[in-house]
Amino acid sequence: MQILQSTNWSASKWCDSEVTLDRFLGKSIFQVIEAADTDPGQSPAPELQMLDQRHEREAGLESLK
Secondary structure, three states, X not given: OEEEEOHHHHHOHHHHHHHHHHXXXXXXXXXXXXXXXOOHHHOOOOXXXXXXXXXXXXXXXXXXX
């Protein structure tokens, strides 16, 4: 599962439920912070690998390759 975290994503109870289910099922989760108004402190799972693209977008996209 890939999380493209935005303010709307963080406010969605459905998105939170999907992450909870995927964690229960043992699925891999990768978080990408895309929106400038997103607070990484609101991560649904702060222990997961995260890519913050708010400031270095081109470098972030390159690292995804």
